[in-house]
Amino acid sequence: MDSEEQHILSFKTLGLILAALLLLTGITIAVSYFDLGIFNIFIALGIACTKVSLVLLFFMHLKYEGKAIRRSFIGTIFFLFIMISFMFWDYAFRH
Amino acid sequence: MATTPSFYDTPSPPGLVGIKAWLLTHDHKRLALMYLWAVLFWFVIGVSIGFLLRIELMFIGRTIMSAEVYNSAFTLHGVIMIFLIAIPAIPAILGNFFLPIQLGADDVFFPRLNLLSWYLFMLGGLLAIVSLFSGGGFPDTGWTFYVPFSIGTKHNVPLTVFAAFILGMSSMLTGLNFITTIHRKRLPSMGWMQIPLFTWSLYATAWVQLLATPVISITFVLVIIERFFNIGLFDPDRGGDPILYEHLFWTYSHPAVYIMVLPGMGIVSEVIPTFSRKAIFGYQAIVYSSLGIAIAGSLVWAHHMYTSGMSDTAVFVFSLFTFLVAIPSAVKVFSWVSTLYKGSIEMTPALFYSLAFIYLFSVGGLSGLLQGAAGPNIHIHGTQFIVAHFHFTVLGGTGFAFFSGLHYWWPKMFGVMYNFRRAYIAAVLTTVGFMFHFVPMFILGLMGMPRRYYDYLPQYAHGNFLAGIGAIIMVSGILLMLINLLLSFRNKIAAPDNPWGGCTLEWMVPSPPPLRNFITEPHIKEYPYDFSDILTNPPKN
Amino acid sequence: MTSQRDLTGIRIGMWLFLYTEIILFGGLFVIYSVYFYDYSAEFAKSGKELNRLIGSLNTIILLVSSFMVASSITALRREAKKLCLGLLAASFLCGGIFLINKYFEWTHKIAHGIYPNSPALTNGPPGKNVFFGLYYIITGLHGLHVIVGMTLLALSFLLVYKGKITAHHFSLLDNSGLYWHLVDLIWIFIFPLFYLIL
Numbered sequence: 001m002d003s004e005e006q007h008i009l010s011f012k013t014l015g016l017i018l019a020a021l022l023l024l025t026g027i028t029i030a031v032s033y034f035d036l037g038i039f040n041i042f043i044a045l046g047i048a049c050t051k052v053s054l055v056l057l058f059f060m061h062l063k064y065e066g067k068a069i070r071r072s073f074i075g076t077i078f079f080l081f082i083m084i085s086f087m088f089w090d091y092a093f094r095h
Numbered sequence: 096m097a098t099t100p101s102f103y104d105t106p107s108p109p110g111l112v113g114i115k116a117w118l119l120t121h122d123h124k125r126l127a128l129m130y131l132w133a134v135l136f137w138f139v140i141g142v143s144i145g146f147l148l149r150i151e152l153m154f155i156g157r158t159i160m161s162a163e164v165y166n167s168a169f170t171l172h173g174v175i176m177i178f179l180i181a182i183p184a185i186p187a188i189l190g191n192f193f194l195p196i197q198l199g200a201d202d203v204f205f206p207r208l209n210l211l212s213w214y215l216f217m218l219g220g221l222l223a224i225v226s227l228f229s230g231g232g233f234p235d236t237g238w239t240f241y242v243p244f245s246i247g248t249k250h251n252v253p254l255t256v257f258a259a260f261i262l263g264m265s266s267m268l269t270g271l272n273f274i275t276t277i278h279r280k281r282l283p284s285m286g287w288m289q290i291p292l293f294t295w296s297l298y299a300t301a302w303v304q305l306l307a308t309p310v311i312s313i314t315f316v317l318v319i320i321e322r323f324f325n326i327g328l329f330d331p332d333r334g335g336d337p338i339l340y341e342h343l344f345w346t347y348s349h350p351a352v353y354i355m356v357l358p359g360m361g362i363v364s365e366v367i368p369t370f371s372r373k374a375i376f377g378y379q380a381i382v383y384s385s386l387g388i389a390i391a392g393s394l395v396w397a398h399h400m401y402t403s404g405m406s407d408t409a410v411f412v413f414s415l416f417t418f419l420v421a422i423p424s425a426v427k428v429f430s431w432v433s434t435l436y437k438g439s440i441e442m443t444p445a446l447f448y449s450l451a452f453i454y455l456f457s458v459g460g461l462s463g464l465l466q467g468a469a470g471p472n473i474h475i476h477g478t479q480f481i482v483a484h485f486h487f488t489v490l491g492g493t494g495f496a497f498f499s500g501l502h503y504w505w506p507k508m509f510g511v512m513y514n515f516r517r518a519y520i521a522a523v524l525t526t527v528g529f530m531f532h533f534v535p536m537f538i539l540g541l542m543g544m545p546r547r548y549y550d551y552l553p554q555y556a557h558g559n560f561l562a563g564i565g566a567i568i569m570v571s572g573i574l575l576m577l578i579n580l581l582l583s584f585r586n587k588i589a590a591p592d593n594p595w596g597g598c599t600l601e602w603m604v605p606s607p608p609p610l611r612n613f614i615t616e617p618h619i620k621e622y623p624y625d626f627s628d629i630l631t632n633p634p635k636n
Numbered sequence: 637m638t639s640q641r642d643l644t645g646i647r648i649g650m651w652l653f654l655y656t657e658i659i660l661f662g663g664l665f666v667i668y669s670v671y672f673y674d675y676s677a678e679f680a681k682s683g684k685e686l687n688r689l690i691g692s693l694n695t696i697i698l699l700v701s702s703f704m705v706a707s708s709i710t711a712l713r714r715e716a717k718k719l720c721l722g723l724l725a726a727s728f729l730c731g732g733i734f735l736i737n738k739y740f741e742w743t744h745k746i747a748h749g750i751y752p753n754s755p756a757l758t759n760g761p762p763g764k765n766v767f768f769g770l771y772y773i774i775t776g777l778h779g780l781h782v783i784v785g786m787t788l789l790a791l792s793f794l795l796v797y798k799g800k801i802t803a804h805h806f807s808l809l810d811n812s813g814l815y816w817h818l819v820d821l822i823w824i825f826i827f828p829l830f831y832l833i834l
């Protein structure tokens with residue numbers, strides 16, 4: 001029935017992604033040595049999200065998957081987002 | 096004309112004999128029946144415990160059990176009914192049997208994973224039984240296991256929540272299997288908008304099973320960790336917030352009620368058109384409302400927590416979303432009723448239960464709106480009103496839909512027909528008994544009687560006595576229903592392939608079906624509820 | 637109906653399973669986010685007590701191992717079986733080193749009186765108790781998943797070696813890889829949340 005060949009990622013591409021990941025790791029460690037107040041957590045999480053996206057899109061070949069997987073992944077993240085953010089209707093508004 | 100052997104005579108994998116043909120099966124139909132007997136076993140126990148609880152409450156003071164036993168009894172009743180029956184029953188039994196057939200497939204996508212799901216279900220049940228007798232006694236916390244009591248009580252909480260954890264894994268894997276099956280094993284000619292509504296309801300349910308269950312898994316793991324390592328994550332003295340436990344618990348347990356009811360609604364969406372000989376009104380509306388309920392249902396969990404101490408803003412927001420989630424359910428009720436309108440109606444036991452569902456679930460849903468409003472909730476939270484509400488929705492809803500589905504698909508699964516007269520008597524007894532049993536609880540709750548209380552003030556005596564009478568009638572009806580279905584095996588009245596004149600693919604195969612479900616290549620019409628052929632050639636009963 | 641293997645279907649099944657793991661850890665991150673909001677200052681202070689060097693090392697180890705696992709699939713599909721086996725073995729080793737580092741981190745903390753329900757934590761600031769409670773639970777659960785991932789890598793190694801996983805028949809390797817990457821993903825979030833907050 002289904003014999004579509006999955007896209008093969010070249011060593012070069014994988015190596016570039018690893019380099020990017022290591023660079024981002026270096027940046028996030030470096031930034032942690034400076035006190036930027038509330039921005040520290042946002043930068044750290046922003047970089048983490050970028051790294052996670054690279055691993056997902058390339059190492060886990062999400063970039064080359066079909067609609068079903070891409071949409072369901074977004075849906076899962078959305079559910080997680082709701083779980084976390086809706087907690088704050090409670091916690092952010094307590095006396 | 097040689098008849099193809101049924102799946103009973105053809106084990107899969109081939110070559111298995113005796114009990115191994117069941118315990119090692121890959122056949123979704125055998126698995127469905129193995130779930131059926133397990134669930135009926137738990138159902139008899141769960142109903143019996145409920146019955147004993149209500150006998151205890153019929154009279155003031157101690158009637159048949161002590162207060163300590165009462166607390167464990169209502170916990171056990173809840174744990175069995177929710178984790179071992181209401182959540183798994185329809186997907187694991189009727190879903191497993193009919194989802195592949197409705198899609199034109201020969202099995203689910205991962206048959207061996209399906210077998211694993213069954214073993215996990217049985218393991219969870221076994222652990223629950225063991226936890227009855229292991230040190231400390233069965234938990235007395237209620238099925239909600241609220242902290243700090245669940246962490247502090249001497250009763251054996253870890254084993255029971257671990258059993259629930261295992262049952263959750265079973266549920267997740269079933270959801271995973273159904274989603275993959277629906278995506279990949281449909282007939283090539285069957286587009287998304289041609290999938291029968293029962294299967295659609297299982298699709299929406301499967302997503303909730305898959306995404307929501309891990310939340311309760313981690314929550315129960317944390318309870319076990321707290322019991323053994325005493326970290327203090329929910330202990331206010333050490334930085335924790337007990338309300339956070341409630342948030343985590345209900346983030347699963349509210350979507351869980353949609354796991355319970357969506358498949359039930361799917362059954363009703365099959366039964367109503369078949370016995371109206373008329374296409375379902377608003378097929379697309381039902382599809383989108385099922386998905387809508389699944390999504391919106393994950394936005395409302397804290398309506399179980401208005402009085403817990405959380406912020407007023409949260410109370411407001413969750414109340415707002417709770418009102419919104421009622422809309423897609425109402426859409427379905429309108430669709431069902433519109434289907435019946437000007438239909439060519441044939442009364443059968445299956446239709447009776449589905450009609451009862453529509454009424455009982457509507458009452459349950461409307462009472463839910465009352466609870467969802469923040470003001471009234473202060474008055475009725477923690478009272479018998481809530482007990483009535485969730486029995487109307489879960490028993491009157493999921494339960495009655497399950498009974499309807501059993502009566503609808505029984506001839507297909509077993510190739511035999513049951514006695515109609517006894518079925519109707521049972522159905523009427525169950526429904527009338529249900530009303531006498533649970534309506535008093537609405538009133539008792541409004542009058543202020545708390546739930547989970549072993550004893551009560553004299554003004555509640557009449558209501559509790561009446562509820563007890565209702566229990567006796569209802570349980571008699573349920574018993575008669577089960578006996579009647581089982582008698583069909585003794586009377587062996589052969590059932591035709593399509594006794595009701597249904598349109599979906601399961602009615603195009605023999606009763607019971609062969610191993611690979613289809614003898615010839617299945618063909619579907621443009622629309623799954625096209626009754627034109629049936630109307631020109633109705634089945635003879 | 638069909639006896640051919642549906643590779644896309646198998647992959648969909650694996651991703652669905654990964655979603656359950658994402659939500660499982662997601663629940664723990666929900667707890668972290670709530671308590672971080674309540675105890676930001678104490679969380680930052682406690683975070684300083686964790687060893688940034690070991691944390692960074694572990695991050696790099698997992699990233700490199702993810703690269704190697706992804707590369708092992710490319711290698712196999714290009715019929716370079718020995719390279720594939722080497723990469724898988726190296727990834728397995730990375731997992732082992734990660735766990736050893738974790739062991740040292742934990743024993744060090746325990747020796748300093750920082751462990752669940754320790755007197756230091758019970759009598760100390762509540763935010764610190766919650767921080768380290770979450771630290772042990774999250775890194776502990778993560779560690780369990782590293783062990784499971786290593787088991788899958790070992791199994792894949794064996795099956796590639798025996799020729800049961802081939803360039804045209806590699807779903808198990810693919811799915812083991814996905815599981816390993818998930819373990820990496822979770823750590824990518826654990827690292828800043830516990831080691832890098834100021």
